Amino acid sequence: MTAQFPAVLPTYSRTSLAFRRGEGAWLIEENGTRYLDFTSGIAVNALGHAHPALVQALTEQAQALWHVSNLYDIPAQARLAEALVEHTFADTAFFTNSGTEAAELAIKMVRKYWYEIGEDRPTILTFEGAFHGRSTGAIAAAGSEKMTKGFGPLMPGFKVLPWGDHDALRAALDTSVAAVMIEPVQGEGGIRPLPDQCLKDLRALCDQTGALLVLDEVQCGMGRTGRLFAHEWAGITPDIMMVAKGIGGGFPLGAVLASARAASGMTAGTHGSTYGGNPLACAVGAKVIEIITTPGFLDDVRRKAGFFRQRLEALVAAHPDVFEDVRGLGLMLGLKCRAPNLDLVKAAQAEHLLTVPAADNVVRLLPPLTITEAEISDGVNRLDRAATALA
Numbered sequence: 001m002t003a004q005f006p007a008v009l010p011t012y013s014r015t016s017l018a019f020r021r022g023e024g025a026w027l028i029e030e031n032g033t034r035y036l037d038f039t040s041g042i043a044v045n046a047l048g049h050a051h052p053a054l055v056q057a058l059t060e061q062a063q064a065l066w067h068v069s070n071l072y073d074i075p076a077q078a079r080l081a082e083a084l085v086e087h088t089f090a091d092t093a094f095f096t097n098s099g100t101e102a103a104e105l106a107i108k109m110v111r112k113y114w115y116e117i118g119e120d121r122p123t124i125l126t127f128e129g130a131f132h133g134r135s136t137g138a139i140a141a142a143g144s145e146k147m148t149k150g151f152g153p154l155m156p157g158f159k160v161l162p163w164g165d166h167d168a169l170r171a172a173l174d175t176s177v178a179a180v181m182i183e184p185v186q187g188e189g190g191i192r193p194l195p196d197q198c199l200k201d202l203r204a205l206c207d208q209t210g211a212l213l214v215l216d217e218v219q220c221g222m223g224r225t226g227r228l229f230a231h232e233w234a235g236i237t238p239d240i241m242m243v244a245k246g247i248g249g250g251f252p253l254g255a256v257l258a259s260a261r262a263a264s265g266m267t268a269g270t271h272g273s274t275y276g277g278n279p280l281a282c283a284v285g286a287k288v289i290e291i292i293t294t295p296g297f298l299d300d301v302r303r304k305a306g307f308f309r310q311r312l313e314a315l316v317a318a319h320p321d322v323f324e325d326v327r328g329l330g331l332m333l334g335l336k337c338r339a340p341n342l343d344l345v346k347a348a349q350a351e352h353l354l355t356v357p358a359a360d361n362v363v364r365l366l367p368p369l370t371i372t373e374a375e376i377s378d379g380v381n382r383l384d385r386a387a388t389a390l391a
């Protein structure tokens with residue numbers, strides 16, 4: 001033991017808040033102080049904290065069986081896969097424990113697809129501002145200096161394009177491209193939605209050259225934008241999609257969804273995971289999907305999102321020195337700031353409202369999908385007081 005070195009590897013700059021309990025959209029400290037949670041564990045607690053149906057699903061599974069390996073059939077895993085296949089473009093699903101692991105499989109699946117076809121397609125196109133996780137492959141895919149510096153040699157095979165540069169995309173998307181990998185709404189990059197028309201054009205460009213379209217919906221999926229998956233707004237479907245965060249409602253779970261064609265190279269022995277698709281995670285995931293796809297649930301998310309956005313537009317208009325604009329889709333919203341975003345996060349915390357900073361001087365607002373209109377109003381009032389304190 002070295003006295004000066006923290007017992008927890010200091011890769012995060014944390015605040016000193018520590019929560020004892022969670023209830024819906026609220027986090028509660030040991031001493032009873034309540035914070036309104038517009039972070040949802042960074043888009044993870046999609047149904048809020050301690051949702052009774054999730055607690056029940058987890059508890060029942062915990063009393064029956066925690067883990068068997070993927071050497072055996074896992075009924076909860078099959079149920080979850082069937083629900084995902086029923087509600088999406090996908091024919092098949094592989095379960096992981098995180099978004100990063102989903103990104104790794106997506107990359108492997110793309111490479112194996114072209115290997116089986118016998119075409120040499122060395123390149124996957126990605127975009128500046130992207131975030132696909134922190135593995136050696138995922139940081140190479142995103143390519144930012146911040147994430148990659150000091151971790152070379154980086155995994156080859158990615159070409160990072162500027163965000164929003166259609167000419168650069170057209171020039172790069174030739175028959176050497178195996179796939180295009182993109183977030184329909186960039187999360188870490190600063191809540192930057194890809195306009196519907198761009199996603200449609202991207203789908204068409206991929207079809208022209210044969211490149212697979214890989215969507216990273218780890219943050220923007222699972223109802224976050226008011227549709228089960230964000231790409232539904234553009235009326236297109238991907239070939240492969242990464243999912244995680246919200247799908248486990250707080251239990252570690254991720255997935256790669258794919259069409260039968262895109263998945264065709266992934267035969268027995270080509271991939272695996274000890275914990276991926278375990279009974280506990282899948283029991284919770286199946287309940288999350290069941291609730292989010294209940295008729296009316298997403299209509300309610302869209303209605304609340306419209307209300308939230310209106311309130312935020314008024315907030316921005318009232319504090320032009322602090323805010324520049326509102327961006328995002330559904331309950332994946334960002335306040336582009338003029339003041340330093342970290343100052344606003346701090347000022348909001350002083351008002352007992354939790355928010356998340358993102359790149360591009362944005363403050364992210366990611367409340368649970370189950371938040372009420374009254375709680376949204378309460379949160380906007382806290383932001384108003386925070387902005388007043390800043391100015």
Ligand SMILES: *Cc1c(COP(=O)(O)O)cnc(C)c1O
Pocket residue numbers: 097098099100101103131132133134183187188216217218219220244245
């Ligand atoms: C969080 C995130 C990941 C990585 O997920 P982990 O579960 O942290 O590994 C990948 N892609 C996007 C878009 C994310 O927001």
